[in-house]
Amino acid sequence: MFPDRVLSGMRPTGALHLGHYHGVLKNWVRLQQEYPCLFFVADWHALTTHYDNPQVIEASVWDMVIDWLAAGVDPAQATIFIQSRVPEHAELHLLLSMMTPLGWLERVPTYKDQQEKLTDKDLSTYGFLGYPLLQSADILIYKAAHVPVGEDQVPHIEMTREIARRFNHFYGREAGFEEKALDAAKKLGGKRNKLYLELRTRFQEQGDEAALEQARALLQEAQSLSLSDRERLFGYIEGGRKIILPEPQALLTEASRMPGLDGQKMSKSYHNVITLRESAESVTKKVRTMPTDPARIRRTDPGDPARCPVWQLHQVYSDQATCEWVEQGCKSAGIGCLECKQPVIEKILQEQEPMRERAQQYLDDPQLVKNIVADGAEKARALAQETMREVRDAMGLSY
Known part of the structure; x- marks a missing residue:
């Protein structure tokens, strides 16, 4: 194989x-x-x-x-x-x-x-x-x-x-291909050689896909074959040609599922990305200035998480309890937008910390x-x- x-x-x-x-x-x-x-x-x-x-x-x-x-x-x-x-x-x-x-x-x-x-x-x-x-x-x-x-x-x-x-x-045409394939099949040993030829017949005469898979598995397990012999036998199952590629x-x-800072797909062309090794200060600033539900003009206005790009980041980073806290707090105006963003900031920084550490030795x-x-x-x-x-x-x- x-x-x-x-x-x-x-x-x-x-x-x-x-x-x-x-x-x-x-x-x-x-x-x-x-x-x-x-x-x-x-x-x-x-x-x-x-x-x-x-x-x-x-x-x-x-x-x-x-x-x-x-x-x-x-x-x-x-x-x-x-x-x-x-x-x-x-x-x-x-x-x-x-x-x-x-x-x-x-x-x-x-x-x-x-x-x-x-x-x-x-x-x-x-x-x-x-x-x-x-x-x-x-x-x-x-x-x-x-x-x-x-x-x-x-x-x-x-x-x-x-x-x-x-x-x-x-x-994949090779002079004397069939003779070489049959010689290669003998190297499988008596029982396996016989089974391989039976499976080949079942596939070629009846189109039995299960027989083809079984024959491939048989060749995959065979330790006694050279790469050339294996290629010949793979080709011989399906026809009369050696499988080279x-x-x-x-x-x-x-x-x-990673959304960008504006709710669209994260993409450089949309200028809405957080890079893998971006500084903690920059990440914090970007998330804190993300747009939120336009209905929340004042802290006391209730909102709808479904209309807020930050909610999409919660879907990626937050556990169920945090998501419930966000949903309830947003709809009741019980939490402000900056409070809502803080768990996301913490999770992104937590994800990035080992990346920055691993990268440092290569930067040095x-x-x-x-x-x-x-x-x-x-x-x-x-x-x-x-x-x-x-x-x-x-x-x-x-x-």
Whole structure:
């Protein structure tokens, strides 16, 4: 079986905020304890929209990695690297571009969506059209099994699966494939070999999906197979081709429930964010000056929490007892807006305190961050080079 790797990346386009933490980083911290994880700074992806101002990217790269480390991403558990430090991403992107139909790229929903949203930028570039394919190369080069994404990104993963399927269809043809697959099956041992062939027949003749899953599980457990033999046997179950690039699965993540200071989604473009490592004074000032229910002009006016952006922050940070206290106090004018905001301020600062502490050692010694990224790039590159050797062999480019 291909390793159960998780891959995820983030574009370096400015300081990370609490929306990133609740939407992505908390999930990464959990995943790194369950899977081998690779997390990368997608600096080439950032160039698709910031090609005319790359200074923004350079300034953001190191700060973003410090934000990851501050949030609890652990370099002892996960591989952290910068995309452009692994040039094999670009090579695979180029080779995949030779066989990817133009229509596949044009139909990715975010392609038109981003062009409509970012009207201040000229996105009629080859790089912007091809960025979903670069994203596919990022995933396929590590043979990632799982890619954590929000619902809006699922079409990207589906396209990646189609590209893997198309690549395997074109290049998984191998001279003497069936004989090699049958020889590989013998290495499973008598009973397992027989069961594997029976399951293959059931899937191929009757379309039995349960048999396919059982056969895959059988191969996953087999310790006696080389990587090439395993790839052949995976391909042989489904047809007559070797699986070189496995199809990844989308690992759906919940959308961040983190509201901004004005009640809209927290986003830099709305200027309503609290950054991950913002000072306690700044956080306190921002929350204390947040707008509240317009009906509460005076302290004695009753209000409605449903019309107040602060109430949305209570939904994220406060326990049930505090929420009940807020609801009752607001509707009866028993508490003022500043009193209502204080528990939120305390909870945000409590959440940020360990982040600021973890970040300090990297701010004091920036070389530590560079070492982490260099080690991560070395590990990632070793995996990427292994895949590229197989890709070149399959495409007949090893002369």
